[in-house]
Amino acid sequence: MESEDAAAVGSVGPRFPFPYTPYAIQEQFMAALYDALEDGRVGIFESPTGTGKSLSLICGALTWLRDFEQKKQEEEARLLAPEESGQEGKERPASAGPAHPESQGTAGEPDWVTAFVQKKEERDVVDKLKDEQIRRKKREEQLEKIRNNVRLKYAAKRKRSEEDETKRLLNLSKEVLSEGAEDGLEQLDHSEEELILDEYESDEEKKVVSGLKDDDLEEEHVTKIYYCSRTHSQLSQFVHEVQKSPFGKDTRLVSLGSRQNLCVNEGVRRLGSLQLINDRCMEMQKNKHEKKSDEENGEKERRVSHKKCPFYSYEQMQFLRDEVLLEVKDIEQLVALGRETKACPYYGSRYAIPAAQLVVLPYQMLLHEPTRNAAGIKLKDQVVIIDEAHNLIDTIISIHSAEVKGSQLCCAYSQLLQYMERYRKRLKAKNLMYIKQILYLLERFVAMLGGNVNQNPSCQVVSQTGTVLKSINGFLFQSCTDNINLFKVQRFCERSLIRRKLFGFVERYGNPASAVKPNKENQKLSGLQDFLLTLQQGAATEAGTPQSLVVEAEHDQVRCASPLMQIERFISALTNANQDGRVIINRQETVGQSSLKFLLLNPAVYFAKVVEECRAVIIAGGTMQPVADIQEQLLSCAGVDPARVVEFSCGHVIPPENILPIILCNGPSNQRLEFTYLTRSMPQMMDEMGRILCNLCNVVPGGVVCFFPSYEYEKQIYAHWEKTGLLTRLAVKKKIFQEPKKANQVEQVLGEYAKCIKRCSQAGEQMTGALLLSVVGGKMSEGINFSDDLGRCVIMVGMPYPNVKSPELQEKMAWLDKKMPRTAGKPPSRALIENLCMKAVNQSIGRAIRHQKDFASLLLLDHRYASPAILDKLPQWIRERTQVKPTFGAAFAELRKFHRGKLNAS
Numbered sequence: 001m002e003s004e005d006a007a008a009v010g011s012v013g014p015r016f017p018f019p020y021t022p023y024a025i026q027e028q029f030m031a032a033l034y035d036a037l038e039d040g041r042v043g044i045f046e047s048p049t050g051t052g053k054s055l056s057l058i059c060g061a062l063t064w065l066r067d068f069e070q071k072k073q074e075e076e077a078r079l080l081a082p083e084e085s086g087q088e089g090k091e092r093p094a095s096a097g098p099a100h101p102e103s104q105g106t107a108g109e110p111d112w113v114t115a116f117v118q119k120k121e122e123r124d125v126v127d128k129l130k131d132e133q134i135r136r137k138k139r140e141e142q143l144e145k146i147r148n149n150v151r152l153k154y155a156a157k158r159k160r161s162e163e164d165e166t167k168r169l170l171n172l173s174k175e176v177l178s179e180g181a182e183d184g185l186e187q188l189d190h191s192e193e194e195l196i197l198d199e200y201e202s203d204e205e206k207k208v209v210s211g212l213k214d215d216d217l218e219e220e221h222v223t224k225i226y227y228c229s230r231t232h233s234q235l236s237q238f239v240h241e242v243q244k245s246p247f248g249k250d251t252r253l254v255s256l257g258s259r260q261n262l263c264v265n266e267g268v269r270r271l272g273s274l275q276l277i278n279d280r281c282m283e284m285q286k287n288k289h290e291k292k293s294d295e296e297n298g299e300k301e302r303r304v305s306h307k308k309c310p311f312y313s314y315e316q317m318q319f320l321r322d323e324v325l326l327e328v329k330d331i332e333q334l335v336a337l338g339r340e341t342k343a344c345p346y347y348g349s350r351y352a353i354p355a356a357q358l359v360v361l362p363y364q365m366l367l368h369e370p371t372r373n374a375a376g377i378k379l380k381d382q383v384v385i386i387d388e389a390h391n392l393i394d395t396i397i398s399i400h401s402a403e404v405k406g407s408q409l410c411c412a413y414s415q416l417l418q419y420m421e422r423y424r425k426r427l428k429a430k431n432l433m434y435i436k437q438i439l440y441l442l443e444r445f446v447a448m449l450g451g452n453v454n455q456n457p458s459c460q461v462v463s464q465t466g467t468v469l470k471s472i473n474g475f476l477f478q479s480c481t482d483n484i485n486l487f488k489v490q491r492f493c494e495r496s497l498i499r500r501k502l503f504g505f506v507e508r509y510g511n512p513a514s515a516v517k518p519n520k521e522n523q524k525l526s527g528l529q530d531f532l533l534t535l536q537q538g539a540a541t542e543a544g545t546p547q548s549l550v551v552e553a554e555h556d557q558v559r560c561a562s563p564l565m566q567i568e569r570f571i572s573a574l575t576n577a578n579q580d581g582r583v584i585i586n587r588q589e590t591v592g593q594s595s596l597k598f599l600l601l602n603p604a605v606y607f608a609k610v611v612e613e614c615r616a617v618i619i620a621g622g623t624m625q626p627v628a629d630i631q632e633q634l635l636s637c638a639g640v641d642p643a644r645v646v647e648f649s650c651g652h653v654i655p656p657e658n659i660l661p662i663i664l665c666n667g668p669s670n671q672r673l674e675f676t677y678l679t680r681s682m683p684q685m686m687d688e689m690g691r692i693l694c695n696l697c698n699v700v701p702g703g704v705v706c707f708f709p710s711y712e713y714e715k716q717i718y719a720h721w722e723k724t725g726l727l728t729r730l731a732v733k734k735k736i737f738q739e740p741k742k743a744n745q746v747e748q749v750l751g752e753y754a755k756c757i758k759r760c761s762q763a764g765e766q767m768t769g770a771l772l773l774s775v776v777g778g779k780m781s782e783g784i785n786f787s788d789d790l791g792r793c794v795i796m797v798g799m800p801y802p803n804v805k806s807p808e809l810q811e812k813m814a815w816l817d818k819k820m821p822r823t824a825g826k827p828p829s830r831a832l833i834e835n836l837c838m839k840a841v842n843q844s845i846g847r848a849i850r851h852q853k854d855f856a857s858l859l860l861l862d863h864r865y866a867s868p869a870i871l872d873k874l875p876q877w878i879r880e881r882t883q884v885k886p887t888f889g890a891a892f893a894e895l896r897k898f899h900r901g902k903l904n905a906s
Contacts, residue, residue: 016059017246025650026052030060032648033618037064037383042617042640044631046624046649048877050850053622054241057385061225061618062247065357065383068223135220195504196423197431197496221354221378223615228366229387230395232261232331235360238387239330242358253328254352256361256375261331262346264338265309275565279500281346284309309344316343321351350376363395367606379613390621390839393633396603401581402570406449407592408563410457412502413442416564419505434492437484441571444479451591460591467807468585472574472598475583490572499564573598580605582811599808601815604637611640623842624649626835626873632820632828652877658855660898661845661882663871665863667692668888673861675709675798686717689797690726692861692888693771697733699896700857701903702769702789703757704734707776707844709800711741714773734771735760739780746779757789776800776840780847787850792899794848795859799870801837824869838873845878855902857895 016022016030029047033056036043047053229235239255242248259281260274268280320343324334338345353359353376365371366384386392420427420435427435446453450462476482493499573581580602588594611617619630627647635645652659667673667688679685697704708714718738721727730736737753740746756770769789774780777800786794802809813829820828841860848856858878864870866884874882885891 016063018059019055019245022056022059023052023653025653026056029053029056029648029650030063032646033057033060034064036618036646036648037061037616038068040616040644041646042611042635042644043619044624044627044645044647045618045620046627046875047620047622048650048652048849048875049622049846050852050854051650051653053620054238054387055245057227057387057618057620058238058242058245058247061227061383061385062245062251062358065223065225066247072223131220195419195501195508196426197428197498197501221382222357223382224357224359225383225385226359226361226366226377226379227385227387228361228363230363230391232257232362234388235362236330236332239328239360243328248328251328251358252325252352252356253358253360254324254349254356255329255331255334256349256353256359256365257331257346258362258365259346262335262338262344262349264335264345265311268309276500276503279497279503281309283497283500285312311338311342311344312347313343316341317348317351319343320345320348324349324352325355353377364399367396367610368399369606369609379610381613381615383616383618384610384614385618385620387620388622389619389630390623390843392619393603393629396606396634397600400573400576400600400603400606401598402566402573403595403597404445404563404566404570405592406446406451406457406590406594408566409442409446409449409596410451410453410455410591412563412567413439413446413453415502415506416442418509419502422505422509431496434489434496435498437489438493438498441481441484441489442567444481445596446591448475448479448585448596449591449594450587451594457592458590462587462589462591462594465587465589467587469807469811470583470585471578472576472581472583473578475585476574486571486575490568490575493564493568493571499568502564570596570598573600576600577605584807584811597808599811601812602637604634607634608638611635611638623839623846623875625842625875626838628823628831629835629839633816637819649876651880652849653852654849654854656881658853659849659878659881660857660894661860661874661878662857662891662894663860663863663865663882663884664692664888664891665866665884665886666888668695670887673863675862680709680713680798681716683720686720687724687726689717689861690721690724690730693795694726694729695888695892696793696795696859696895697730697768697771699892699899700769700793701899702761702792703753703772703786704769704793704795705772705774705780705786705791705847706795706797707774707800708797709776711775711778713797714738714775718773730771732766733768735767735769737770737772739772739774739778743779750780750784754790761789774844776844782843784847785850786847787854791848791856793857793859793895794845796841796845796861798862799837799864800840801833804833834870834873838870842873842875846875857898859891859895 016027016034018026022030025047029045029051033043033045035041036045047056227238229238235255235257239253242251242253258274259268259277263269263277263281265281268277268284271277271280320337320341323329323337323341329337334345334349337343338348359377361375361377363386365375366377366386372379416435416439420432420439424432443453446457450464451457451460470478473482574583576598581598581600584597584599586595586597624630631645636642665673668691669688671684671688673688675685693704693706708717718727721730727736735756737749737756740749753770753772760767760769769792772780776796804810804813813832816828816832822828823831845858845860848854848858871879871882883891883894885894
C-alpha cells in the first residue's frame with residue numbers, strides 16, 4: 001500500500017477547472033484523486049471539513065472522466081480511420097514485420113490462422129465501436145433536440161393530459177352504463193379480493209428488475225462515477241456543489257433515492273413506512289389483472305384502474321429521463337418535474353442511469369446488492385466514490401444485520417395464522433405450504449426465546465435470562481429449522497408480497513373497532529382482535545402507561561410496518577455463510593422483551609464485489625483516521641492487493657496559529673487524569689473535572705462544548721456538580737445546556753445555545769457565552785457544525801472506549817483474533833478497541849474549525865492520549881500541532897494566551 005500526504009503530491013498533472021482559485025491542498029487532493037482513478041486504485045482520502053472536499057472530489061473526478069472520454073474517442077477515431085479510408089483488409093506496413101505463411105505461431109498454429117483470428121478480433125472491436133458511436137450520437141442528438149425545441153419539450157406532457165381526460169370520460173361512461181346492473185355472485189368485495197396471494201408458480205429465480213424493461217437494461221452503460229453518501233441532505237448538498245462547479249452545465253447527472261423520497265403518488269406516499277411504500281408500488285407494477293380477458297365484468301375492470309399507478313407511464317418516464325440528463329437536478333427538483341409531467345421519478349431516474357456520467361445515490365442503494373441490481377446499477381469498470389466514509393464498516397454491518405423481538409414473532413404468527421384460516425379455501429397449495437413453513441419458523445424462533453407462540457408474549461416470564469451466541473448452523477440445528485430451505489422461503493416472501501397482503505388484512509380486521517360482517521368466517525377473526533388487544537394491555541401493564549395511549553401507539557406501530565417485514569430480514573440474514581455471522585439470543589424477563597439478532601462479523605463479503613468489479617474505488621471523509629480498520633476489515637478481507645491501495649491525507653486550510661490542541665495529564669490540584677470506568681465516578685475525579693471547566697470558562701469566549709463518554713456519566717457528573725454547588729459557579733460565566741436524548745429536541749437546544757452565545761457577545765455582560773454538555777456518539781458528535789463562536793473550545797473527557805463486555809463486541813474481537821495477524825505485538829482485538837475509541841474522539845473534536853478563518857482550542861483530558869500509539873491515531877493536521885502538558889498551570893497559560901491573542905486580533 002502506498003501512503004502519501006499533501007506535501008508529497010507534485011503540481012505536475014492535468015489542469016483542473018475550479019470555480020475559484022483553489023487552495024494548494026485542493027490542487028494536491030485533485031491530482032492524487034486523478035492519479036488514483038487513472039491507475040485503477042482503491043484510495044482512502046482524508047480532507048478535513050472546511051477544506052472544500054466536495055468541490056475537490058467533483059472537479060478532480062470529472063476532470064479525469066472528461067479526459068478519459070476524450071482519450072476513448074481519440075482511440076475510436078484511430079481504430080475506425082483505416083476502415084473509413086478504405087484500407088480494411090490491406091496488408092500491414094513493412095514495419096510490422098515480414099509474413100511467413102509456413103511459419104508457426106506462438107500457439108503452434110500457422111501464421112495465416114493467427115492473422116485471421118487477429119483480423120476477426122479487430123473487426124469485432126471496430127463493429128462494437130461503431131455501435132457505440134451510433135448510440136452516442138443518437139443520444140446527443142435527442143438531448144440537443146430537447147434543449148433547442150421548447151415545443152417538443154412539452155409535447156409529451158400535453159399528450160399525457162389528453163390521455164387522462166379521455167380515460168376519465170370513458171370511466172364516467174362505464175359507470176353510467178353499469179348503474180342498476182347486478183353485482184354478480186362474488187363472496188368477497190373487491191378490496192378484500194386483493195388480500196389473497198397470487199398463485200405462486202415456481203421456485204426458480206426469475207429475472208425481476210423492478211419494472212425496468214429488458215430493452216432499457218440492454219442499453220450500453222457509459223463510463224460513469226457513482227457518488228454515494230449517508231444522508232439525503234448530504235446528497236442534495238453535493239448536487240448543488242456540482243451545479244455551481246464548472247461542470248454544472250455539461251454533466252449528465254442523475255440523483256437516485258428511495259420511493260419514500262421520490263414517489264409522487266399521494267395515495268402511496270400516505271402509507272408512510274418505506275417498506276409499505278415499496279410493497280404497494282411493487283404490487284401496482286405487477287398488474288396481474290391486465291392479463292385477464294376483456295370478457296370479465298366491470299367490477300374487475302375497475303380493479304385494474306385501482307391497481308395501476310397513473311404515474312407509471314413508459315412514454316412519460318422516457319421524457320423525464322431526457323429532462324434529467326439535460327440539466328443537473330437534485331431530488332426536490334426531480335420530484336417537482338415528476339409531478340409536472342405526471343411521470344414516476346423513481347423509475348424515470350433509473351432509465352437515465354445508462355447514459356449518465358455522474359450518479360448520486362445513498363449508501364444503502366450501492367452497498368446492498370439486491371437493491372443495486374433492482375436499480376439497474378452496473379459497477380463493472382466504473383468508478384465509485386464513497387463520501388463521509390468514516391462509518392463505512394458500521395453501515396455495511398447495519399444494512400446486513402437484523403433483529404426481531406419476541407413480541408414481533410408472536411404478533412406475526414397470530415396474524416399469519418388468522419390470515420391462513422380466513423383464506424385457506426382460496427389459497428393455492430404452494431402458497432399454503434410456504435405459509436405453514438413460515439409459521440413453523442416463527443414457532444421455533446419463539447421457542448428459542450423460552451416461550452410459547454400461542455400465549456401473550458408480554459405475560460410469559462422467561463425462566464433463564466441472559467445472552468447466548470450461536471453460529472448460524474448451531475442456531476438452525478438447535479431450533480430444529482435446519483430442514484427448511486431458507487433461500488426458497490426468502491424468495492417466496494419477496495415475490496409473493498405476503499407482508500403487504502398481511503398488512504392489508506390486519507388493517508381490515510386487526511382493529512377491534514372495525515366493522516366486520518357477522519358470518520361464520522369472520523367469527524374466527526375475533527381471535528386476532530383479542531390477541532392484539534391483550535398485547536396492548538400487556539404493554540400498558542409493563543410500562544405503567546395509560547392504556548388509551550398504548551392502544552394508540554400500538555395502532556401506529558401496526559400502521560407503520562408489519563412485523564413480518566423485520567422477520568423477513570432476519571430469515572434473509574440466516575442465509576449468510578456460517579463463518580460470517582452469529583445469532584445472538586437475548587432472553588429478557590418476558591418473551592416479548594426478548595430478541596433474536598443476527599450480527600454480521602465479516603462486512604468484507606459484501607464489499608468484495610464492489611472493489612472487484614469497479615475500475616477504481618475512492619473511500620473519502622473529513623476524518624478517516626485511524627484507517628487501519630478499513631484497510632484490514634474491509635480491503636484485506638475482501639482480497640484487495642495491498643499494492644492497489646493508496647492513502648492520501650491533506651492538512652487544513654487554517655494557519656497553524658488558529659488551532660491549539662492540548663493533552664492534559666493532571667488537573668489543577670495535581671490529580672492524575674485517568675477517566676477509566678472504575679475511577680471516573682470517584683468524587684475527587686469529578687471535582688477535578690469541575691475545577692478544570694471553571695478555569696476554562698473564565699478565559700474562553702463564546703461557546704464551550706464538552707464531550708463525555710456516555711449519557712449515564714454526563715448525568716452522574718451533572719448531579720454531583722449540582723450537589724456541590726459547582727454548577728452555580730459555572731453558570732456565572734456560561735449558561736449550561738445539556739444534549740437531549742430525543743432527536744426531535746436537538747434542533748431546539750442548538751438554537752437556544754446559539755442565541756445565548758450571540759446575545760452574550762453583544763451585551764458585554766459578565767456571562768461570556770454558553771457551555772454545552774454533550775456525549776460521544778450522541779446526536780451532536782457527528783454532522784453538527786460548531787463553527788466560530790459556537791465552538792471556541794472543545795473538551796474531551798477521558799477516552800470513550802466501547803463496552804468490551806458487550807456480547808456483539810466480544811464476538812467481533814474473537815473473530816478478528818482468529819482471522820487477522822498481530823500488529824506491533826498487539827492482538828487485532830486490542831487494535832479494534834483503540835480504533836473505535838479514537839474514531840469517536842476524532843469525530844467529536846472535528847465539530848470545531850469549519851473554515852479558513854475559524855479558530856479553536858481542543859483539550860483532551862486524560863494522560864493516556866499522550867502515548868505514541870494513541871497520539872498517532874489523531875488526524876495528521878491536529879497531531880502535528882498537539883502539545884502534551886503534564887501540569888494544568890502550563891496548559892492554562894497556553895489557553896489564556898491563545899484566546900486573548902485572538903480576542904485582541906479581532
